[in-house]
Amino acid sequence: MAEKEVVETSEAQIAVHWGEEEYYYPSPKFIAQANMTDEEVYDRFSLDNFPNCFKEYADLLDWYEYWDEILDSSDAPCYKWFKGGKINASYNCIDRHLAEYKNKTAIHFVPEPLEEGYQHITFQELYVRVNEFAALLRDFAGLKRGDRVTLHMPMIPELPITMLACARLGVIHSQVFGGFSGRACADRIVDSGSRVLITADAYYRSGTLLDHKQNADIAVDLAGKDGQTVDKVLIWQRYTGKASSPTPMVDGRDFFVNEELQNFYGARVEPEKMNAEDPLFLMYTSGTTGKPKGCQHGTGGYLAYTAGTSKYVQDIHPTDVYWCMADIGWITGHSYIVYGPLAIAASTVVYEGVPTYPDAGRAWRIAQDLDVNIFHTAPTAIRALRKIGPDEPAKYNYEFKHMTTVGEPIEPEVWKWYHKAVGQGKAAIVDTWWQTETGGFLCSTLPALQPMKPGSAGPGMPGIHPILYDDEGNEVPPGTGKAANICIQNPWPGMFQTIWGDRDRFVDTYFARYCKDPKSTKWQDWPYMTGDAAVIAEDGYVRILGRIDDVINVSGHRLGTKEIESASLVVEEVAEAAVIPVNHEIKGKEVELYVALKPGFEASDALAKKISDAVCDEIGKIAKPRMVWIVKDMPKTRSGKIMRRVLASISNNQDEGDVTTLANPEIVAEIKKQVQG
Numbered sequence: 001m002a003e004k005e006v007v008e009t010s011e012a013q014i015a016v017h018w019g020e021e022e023y024y025y026p027s028p029k030f031i032a033q034a035n036m037t038d039e040e041v042y043d044r045f046s047l048d049n050f051p052n053c054f055k056e057y058a059d060l061l062d063w064y065e066y067w068d069e070i071l072d073s074s075d076a077p078c079y080k081w082f083k084g085g086k087i088n089a090s091y092n093c094i095d096r097h098l099a100e101y102k103n104k105t106a107i108h109f110v111p112e113p114l115e116e117g118y119q120h121i122t123f124q125e126l127y128v129r130v131n132e133f134a135a136l137l138r139d140f141a142g143l144k145r146g147d148r149v150t151l152h153m154p155m156i157p158e159l160p161i162t163m164l165a166c167a168r169l170g171v172i173h174s175q176v177f178g179g180f181s182g183r184a185c186a187d188r189i190v191d192s193g194s195r196v197l198i199t200a201d202a203y204y205r206s207g208t209l210l211d212h213k214q215n216a217d218i219a220v221d222l223a224g225k226d227g228q229t230v231d232k233v234l235i236w237q238r239y240t241g242k243a244s245s246p247t248p249m250v251d252g253r254d255f256f257v258n259e260e261l262q263n264f265y266g267a268r269v270e271p272e273k274m275n276a277e278d279p280l281f282l283m284y285t286s287g288t289t290g291k292p293k294g295c296q297h298g299t300g301g302y303l304a305y306t307a308g309t310s311k312y313v314q315d316i317h318p319t320d321v322y323w324c325m326a327d328i329g330w331i332t333g334h335s336y337i338v339y340g341p342l343a344i345a346a347s348t349v350v351y352e353g354v355p356t357y358p359d360a361g362r363a364w365r366i367a368q369d370l371d372v373n374i375f376h377t378a379p380t381a382i383r384a385l386r387k388i389g390p391d392e393p394a395k396y397n398y399e400f401k402h403m404t405t406v407g408e409p410i411e412p413e414v415w416k417w418y419h420k421a422v423g424q425g426k427a428a429i430v431d432t433w434w435q436t437e438t439g440g441f442l443c444s445t446l447p448a449l450q451p452m453k454p455g456s457a458g459p460g461m462p463g464i465h466p467i468l469y470d471d472e473g474n475e476v477p478p479g480t481g482k483a484a485n486i487c488i489q490n491p492w493p494g495m496f497q498t499i500w501g502d503r504d505r506f507v508d509t510y511f512a513r514y515c516k517d518p519k520s521t522k523w524q525d526w527p528y529m530t531g532d533a534a535v536i537a538e539d540g541y542v543r544i545l546g547r548i549d550d551v552i553n554v555s556g557h558r559l560g561t562k563e564i565e566s567a568s569l570v571v572e573e574v575a576e577a578a579v580i581p582v583n584h585e586i587k588g589k590e591v592e593l594y595v596a597l598k599p600g601f602e603a604s605d606a607l608a609k610k611i612s613d614a615v616c617d618e619i620g621k622i623a624k625p626r627m628v629w630i631v632k633d634m635p636k637t638r639s640g641k642i643m644r645r646v647l648a649s650i651s652n653n654q655d656e657g658d659v660t661t662l663a664n665p666e667i668v669a670e671i672k673k674q675v676q677g
């Protein structure tokens with residue numbers, strides 16, 4: 001029954017189905033300078049050499065005490081990597097670079113308003129600011145090793161500074177995407193048990209200075225009602241010394257960071273010697289059920305994996321200018337704006353605003369000004385930039401040696417424009433497939449070693465061994481053209497350790513379905529189920545088709561259908577809700593919401609808006625449905641289950657198939673008329 005439901009709401013059914021493409025080869029110039037050109041890397045990282053192969057990644061880091069066991073699987077599938085090792089992430093991202101790079105830019109900050117210019121934060125300045133803020137967190141906020149703290153911050157340099165200050169103390173940070181609502185932030189405060197919230201008063205989005213402080217008030221209030229008291233709110237000011245939010249401060253609870261920082265001038269904080277397996281951060285993500293899951297990432301394994309993949313897949317050298325145009329509020333930003341790049345002494349760009357503000361040339365102007373040579377973004381942004389300014393890149397003087405796509409499947413046509421127009425036909429491209437849970441890349445080509453194939457992510461990364469299983473648990477070999485559930489046969493250092501406070505859910509969601517023996521302590525018995533459908537071609541290249549569960553990928557952002565449905569049920573008139581994905585030219589997918597009302601209520605435009613507003617309040621504007629359809633009744637099976645598949649076909653103008661076995665087949669034609677006119 002449960003499994004049937006998964007299949008019926010499958011996004012894979014309406015996923016992309018393009019054919020296999022020709023290979024594209026990296027240029028000799030790129031290969032000549034690449035960090036990884038050793039073809040034997042795949043042998044070294046074969047299953048026969050697992051798990052010892054990952055020593056190579058651990059050795060990219062500085063350890064206070066070297067580990068004595070590479071992988072402890074005694075509590076499988078909760079693994080401990082580099083056991084016995086002692087390490088600090090903040091030290092590895094900052095202190096150890098000072099001798100050679102203290103005068104080099106660590107973070108280039110690009111404010112959204114054009115007139116504000118750029119800020120270049122050197123490793124020395126990063127060191128000073130992280131230390132002073134860490135002292136504040138410890139001595140003013142009373143935070144210590146193992147405590148959790150919720151961050152609800154926009155894309156300003158104070159966000160990585162805050163994360164690295166937490167890491168310095170061994171405080172587990174949980175950054176909530178800045179665009180999420182106060183309610184969504186409250187849920188994460190409660191689940192993580194945070195008594196301190198760190199936020200900012202305001203930030204720019206598409207030319208408007210948004211009041212962000214108001215979300216903190218909502219979050220703290222709602223968290224309090226749910227039993228979690230926040231006793232301090234630390235607020236970074238968008239303009240230091242100037243109030244940018246009209247929302248008043250709450251006496252004794254709210255503090256401006258820059259005012260308190262005056263007491264910590266010159267403070268230095270010894271980095272905590274953390275156990276390799278101590279948690280570094282939580283990142284909440286959407287899944288099959290309503291409640292977001294706190295993916296818990298460890299310190300040594302996560303940092304080793306993100307450092308290794310930043311070096312070999314992103315091909316970052318300390319002399320490069322690297323720009324990942326993602327938000328640090330998502331895993332991409334954690335792994336590939338902050339931790340991975342800084343661990344290998346990159347200069348990383350943090351851009352506050354939207355890629356198309358004030359026009360379609362903005363991204364390329366930033367690239368020209370900073371001489372960015374590695375560029376990383378999501379297909380949604382590429383589709384948008386291609387649509388509104390296909391000829392813009394040619395107007396600017398920059399040269400990318402390397403480009404990345406992440407987060408969604410990229411259509412070959414869009415890939416080719418990216419390659420030709422943005423990358424001038426010269427840049428090596430990697431299409432990186434991975435997840436919040438996995439910490440770092442799962443599939444991608446190694447850019448100097450393998451050709452690119454538009455529309456395909458590429459083979460498993462060194463040390464990552466993908467496998468396809470059908471619903472019965474049989475292996476589907478490469479080259480059959482058959483889509484199946486993609487799993488990873490082995491653990492790896494970057495994978496999450498558990499769901500915060502819910503080991504059972506961790507095991508059930510990701511391992512139960514294909515586990516060979518639930519009592520086993522051998523990793524071989526615990527394939528990791530990613531929740532994606534994929535095909536693997538004969539050459540071993542993986543093409544991701546989409547989610548097999550109730551997750552919708554809107555502009556590369558992961559939204560849970562159940563989360564949106566429960567948000568709409570907050571509206572008292574609503575009896576039932578069903579969320580379905582609709583194909584969209586730029587965003588990949590959009591959300592449409594179908595609702596049926598309780599008896600005695602009438603449909604109206606005002607009510608539809610009220611429901612849409614409720615979704616924004618509960619989750620955030622990113623979840624705003626494109627349409628709210630108030631229908632007389634939902635199409636249902638005889639057992640009363642809502643047929644989301646039928647609704648999805650109607651919204652996507654596809655054939656809804658045989659509906660005669662429904663309990664109320666007549667409703668289908670009625671809804672179709674309402675939606676399609």
Ligand code: WTA
Nearest residue numbers: 406407408409431432433434435436544558
């Ligand atoms: C999808 C983002 C196709 C996939 C890093 C996955 C992709 C979900 C790709 C995770 C890609 C990510 N090609 N699909 N290169 N990368 N996805 O947790 O469905 O926000 O399961 O992590 O995005 O989204 P998340």
